[in-house]
Every structure is written in C-alpha cells, then in structure tokens.
Amino acid sequence: MNLEKKVIVVTGAAQGLGKAIALSLAEQGANIALIDVNSEALAQAKAEFEALPGKAATFVCNIADEAQVVDLFNNIQSDLGGVDGLVNNAGILRDGLLVKAKDGQVTDTLSLKSWQQVIDVNLTGVFLCGREAAKHMIEDGRKGVIVNISSISRNGNVGQSNYAAAKAGVAALTTTWAKELARYGIRSAAVAPGFIETEMTGSIKPEILDKIKSTIPLKKMGSPDNIAETVKFIFTNDYVSGRVIEVDGALRL
Structure with missing residues (x-):
C-alpha cells in the first residue's frame, strides 16, 4: 500500500506506541484518525502532526x-472520507497472580473485574474496531490493511492471565481475519512486541528494569520506533498477511 493520502485509524494514539506508530505513518503522507479515551492527551498529541505531510484528526x-x-x-467516514487502514493498539494492564497463597492459605485471587476490564479493552475492543473497519472498507471497495498489536506475553506470562489471554486472542483474530477478508483485498497481520520503552514501562523500578534487560538476548529494551517501523512494513508490503511478527530482541516468553 502506498500510504500517501490513505486514511489510517490508530487506537490508543495519544501516547506511547500508538503515537509513535501514528507519527511514522503520517511521515509517509497518511491521514491519521487518532483515537483515545483521553481528550486532553489527544489534543497534545495532535500538535506533533502539524509539520508532517499527513493530516491528523482526533476522536474520543x-x-x-x-x-x-x-x-x-x-464519523471517520464522514469527516475523512473512508478508512484504508486500522492499527488496533489500545490496551490496558491489570496484572495480578491467579491465586496468591502463603502457608497453604489463599490470600488473594485475580478478580473478575480485573479480568473483564482487560478482556473488554484488549480483545473485545480489537474485535469491534476490526469489524467496523472491515465493514467500511468492503462497502467502499477499498483494499485495506488491519494491523493488530499483540504481545509475546500471548505465550503466557506470570501475573498476566488476563493480558496473555487477550493478546493470544488478538493473534487468533489476526489470522482468522486474514483468511476471511482476503477475498475483499483486505490484509490482516499483527506485531507482538517484547519489552518496549514506553510510559508504561517507565514506571517500573530501575532495579527491576535492569533485571528485565538481563533476560533479553540483545540486553536492551526496544523503542516505540522499532514497533512503528514494523507496522509500516506490514502496510507497505502487499504480500504480508496472516502473520504475527515478534519484535522482542530475541526474547520469547
């Protein structure tokens, strides 16, 4: 896909990976629909697009x-004239062990609320946005691209039953959509990041970050630009579909 003048929807675009991805695509001339729940952060993010070839519009x-x-x-259809691509990036964390116990007595469990919140945003949100994007692409006769952000945690990670399950589901949606939507000229692929330097990981204590880095074969965390470049590759390579690309410095959980 030539990204110039294409309309790309990016969820969770006010900061972190979402903003980096959106900026990268706008640099190629794409017009970006920035999606987030935080209107103030969206307004601040939009200012960074003013000097770029692609235009940006915000939607809460x-x-x-x-x-x-x-x-x-x-609304995106009305304001921007259609949808050519979607990056399902928005996600949340509500980490916790399935069961915590001491001396044979259970002291805590992962709550249904924490489970459901993550599933609702990280999996159901991906489904809803993917469905609506595909609907508009098909009705407009556009050969589009859907890129989902999964995670290497989809293989299982301690304290992340909800997150791992959601990200495994995202990978499954990706391959399913690639098969279902190919007849309409719509491609679907995913990126599975490892540990990336974002606002989220920035809150981790330095000593814990050092321990994390020591487990990564490349001995460093990735940057949002590493993920953005991979997303751009998927958009611009017209024969990539149905695959999950891991970007993790050789760390696979």
Missing part, C-alpha cells in the same frame, strides 16, 4: 463500547 472513544465504536467509524 471507549473502544470497549459497541455503540461508541459504530459511531466512531461512521
């Missing part, structure tokens, strides 16, 4: 809410 949306997502894509 809770992607776990079906009615909001339907309205979102209808």
Whole structure:
C-alpha cells in the first residue's frame, strides 16, 4: 500500500506506541484518525502532526463500547472520507497472580473485574474496531490493511492471565481475519512486541528494569520506533498477511 493520502485509524494514539506508530505513518503522507479515551492527551498529541505531510484528526472513544465504536467509524467516514487502514493498539494492564497463597492459605485471587476490564479493552475492543473497519472498507471497495498489536506475553506470562489471554486472542483474530477478508483485498497481520520503552514501562523500578534487560538476548529494551517501523512494513508490503511478527530482541516468553 502506498500510504500517501490513505486514511489510517490508530487506537490508543495519544501516547506511547500508538503515537509513535501514528507519527511514522503520517511521515509517509497518511491521514491519521487518532483515537483515545483521553481528550486532553489527544489534543497534545495532535500538535506533533502539524509539520508532517499527513493530516491528523482526533476522536474520543471507549473502544470497549459497541455503540461508541459504530459511531466512531461512521464519523471517520464522514469527516475523512473512508478508512484504508486500522492499527488496533489500545490496551490496558491489570496484572495480578491467579491465586496468591502463603502457608497453604489463599490470600488473594485475580478478580473478575480485573479480568473483564482487560478482556473488554484488549480483545473485545480489537474485535469491534476490526469489524467496523472491515465493514467500511468492503462497502467502499477499498483494499485495506488491519494491523493488530499483540504481545509475546500471548505465550503466557506470570501475573498476566488476563493480558496473555487477550493478546493470544488478538493473534487468533489476526489470522482468522486474514483468511476471511482476503477475498475483499483486505490484509490482516499483527506485531507482538517484547519489552518496549514506553510510559508504561517507565514506571517500573530501575532495579527491576535492569533485571528485565538481563533476560533479553540483545540486553536492551526496544523503542516505540522499532514497533512503528514494523507496522509500516506490514502496510507497505502487499504480500504480508496472516502473520504475527515478534519484535522482542530475541526474547520469547
């Protein structure tokens, strides 16, 4: 896909990976629909696009809410003229062990609320946005691209039952959509990041970060630009579909 003038929707675009991905695509001339729940952060992020070839428009949306997502894509259609691509990046963490015990007595469990919050945003939100994007692409006769952000945690990670399950589901959606949507000229692929330097990982204690880095064969964390470059590769290589690309410095959990 030549990205110039293409309309790309990026969720969770106000900061971190989402913003880096959106900026990278805008540098190639794509017009970006920036999606987030934080209107103030969205306004700040939009200012960074002013000098780039691609234009940016902001939309506030809770992607776990079906009615909001339907309205979102209808508004993007009206304001930007259609949808050529989607990056499903938005996600949250609610980490916790399935069961915590001491001396044979259970002291805590992962709550249903923490489970459901992560599944709602990280999996259901991906489904809803993917469905609506595909719907508009098909009705407009556009050969589009859907890129989902999964994680190497999809293989299982301590303290992340909810997150791992959601990201495994995202990988499954990716391959399913690639098979279902190919007849319409729509490609679907995913990126599975390892440990990336973002606002989220920035809150981790330095000694824990050092321990994490020591487990990575390349001995360093990735940058948001590493993920953005991979997303751009998927968009611009017209024969990439149905695959999950791991970007993790050779660390596979």
